[in-house]
Amino acid sequence: MLDSLRRWRDEVGDTHGLGAARVVLGLLLFANALRAARELKVGYFGDFFHWPILPAPLVADHNLYAVLVISQVLLSAFVVAGHRARGALFLSATIGLYVLLCDRLQFHNNRLALFFYALILSFSPCDRAFSVTRVVPTATGPLWAARLAQFQVSFIYVASGGSKLLDPDWRSGRVLGERFILFGPGAVANGVPESVVKWVAHPDLASALAKIAIATELGLAVALWSRRTRILALWWGVWFHLAIEASSRVEGFTWLTLALYALFSTPDLRARKLYYDPFRWRSRAIARAIAWLDWLSRFEVKAWAPDRLGEGHGLVIVRRDGTLATGLGALTMLTRCIPSLFPLWAPLALAASFTRSGDAGART
Amino acid sequence: MFDLPPQARAPAALLWVLGQAALVLTAGLRADHIFSFRMFPEASTLEVHLSRVTRGFTLPAPRGEWAAKDEAGQLRHFSWRDRVRDPVLESVDVPVFASYGTDAQLARLQRALDDVADNIDQDDETLRLRADIRVSKNGRDPYAATLFSHLRRGR
Numbered sequence: 001m002l003d004s005l006r007r008w009r010d011e012v013g014d015t016h017g018l019g020a021a022r023v024v025l026g027l028l029l030f031a032n033a034l035r036a037a038r039e040l041k042v043g044y045f046g047d048f049f050h051w052p053i054l055p056a057p058l059v060a061d062h063n064l065y066a067v068l069v070i071s072q073v074l075l076s077a078f079v080v081a082g083h084r085a086r087g088a089l090f091l092s093a094t095i096g097l098y099v100l101l102c103d104r105l106q107f108h109n110n111r112l113a114l115f116f117y118a119l120i121l122s123f124s125p126c127d128r129a130f131s132v133t134r135v136v137p138t139a140t141g142p143l144w145a146a147r148l149a150q151f152q153v154s155f156i157y158v159a160s161g162g163s164k165l166l167d168p169d170w171r172s173g174r175v176l177g178e179r180f181i182l183f184g185p186g187a188v189a190n191g192v193p194e195s196v197v198k199w200v201a202h203p204d205l206a207s208a209l210a211k212i213a214i215a216t217e218l219g220l221a222v223a224l225w226s227r228r229t230r231i232l233a234l235w236w237g238v239w240f241h242l243a244i245e246a247s248s249r250v251e252g253f254t255w256l257t258l259a260l261y262a263l264f265s266t267p268d269l270r271a272r273k274l275y276y277d278p279f280r281w282r283s284r285a286i287a288r289a290i291a292w293l294d295w296l297s298r299f300e301v302k303a304w305a306p307d308r309l310g311e312g313h314g315l316v317i318v319r320r321d322g323t324l325a326t327g328l329g330a331l332t333m334l335t336r337c338i339p340s341l342f343p344l345w346a347p348l349a350l351a352a353s354f355t356r357s358g359d360a361g362a363r364t
Numbered sequence: 365m366f367d368l369p370p371q372a373r374a375p376a377a378l379l380w381v382l383g384q385a386a387l388v389l390t391a392g393l394r395a396d397h398i399f400s401f402r403m404f405p406e407a408s409t410l411e412v413h414l415s416r417v418t419r420g421f422t423l424p425a426p427r428g429e430w431a432a433k434d435e436a437g438q439l440r441h442f443s444w445r446d447r448v449r450d451p452v453l454e455s456v457d458v459p460v461f462a463s464y465g466t467d468a469q470l471a472r473l474q475r476a477l478d479d480v481a482d483n484i485d486q487d488d489e490t491l492r493l494r495a496d497i498r499v500s501k502n503g504r505d506p507y508a509a510t511l512f513s514h515l516r517r518g519r
Binding site for chain 1: 366376380388461
């Protein structure tokens, strides 16, 4: 127990996942600050009905609030750029939480989550990758705060899934079914077929979907931590959040959670190799696209001098264990490691599991 | 400042975890359950009808609008939306989705009634505001609830 605590405390690893999460957080903080600025243009919240948690004298007046909103915009730029990003994250979180305490009408779970994650990441070496001004020349650093952010992801799943599990109306599907009924007309107006809306609002299906949602939230909280189940949990979680994004208004919560998923990836830098044939334009284009999309720096992308193995293959991937993959195997590997392709991973992995095609097998 | 020394990491993490647990476990103590990450807790609707209590009468305020005399006897116009800009609470006489649940919205409505009652200084007739609410919780048959603002100061 003490040993694992010590391991957690002293773990050091690659911080590209942290850097990627920081950039997304910065963009979401920027979007949040812009929203606040737009609302301020219409009127300062203190001039209308508001409900502070803080004592009234501690609530920001109009001028201070305007300064805070402008600061949030500027700080978010620092977070994205990676320049003094940790201080900027800390201040963004502090200002954001202060504003929530000034007016609980502005409270939304997604905003709270954004500020909590910003606060945690400010204690992580998230400025060592994707940064315009690197403070430290290496992209490795202590990962204890990244693990705390991962805990927060799971904690939110437990809090959300647990509250649903304890609510008979949620368990029975009544809440979900009624949501489909209430928001159905809007979905139909946005192009969703009426028959689909009616179908999902059916009590039996709503009940099944509610149970799936609860099981998903509680299951993800656990499955994300196991090496055996993590990849499937991440894939299922991605689609779960994309489905929520398509059906509900959750501001930036989908992208926030998906960005935090990057912390669950194994922090190994360029542990896989991608060789491409430099004499084929298609291979060059794919290699360039992969280098650009490889935000977690999983691949070392290299041109090769075509050899016997390369014949007929524009791309060959050398896996972490040294085995080679081409064709469908390589494509599956890419979808597994490239965040923007990850939603496609499971069906491809399933298809690949039925064939040895693309599995070159040999070790380098 | 942000690079905690190894000996401070475990206490900091423990403090964070305990803080999060406390926020979630005490959610029931807060009418709007904020800080507890209860996502999509209900699918309920509210329909608020406002009225104002004067000496001897309760007068409706359709769409949250009303006219009342000031101290000098001058007729003045008042609107609920002059003070209340929250997208849920500003909707009067129409059913509206109760985001974060009926408990949260009724608690907010009570505060809004008090706030508006405190900010209609030129209304010399109204003693207090009243909200009659049709609450439909998770698609069940609606029930009626009534909230009053506190008595306006000096009335």
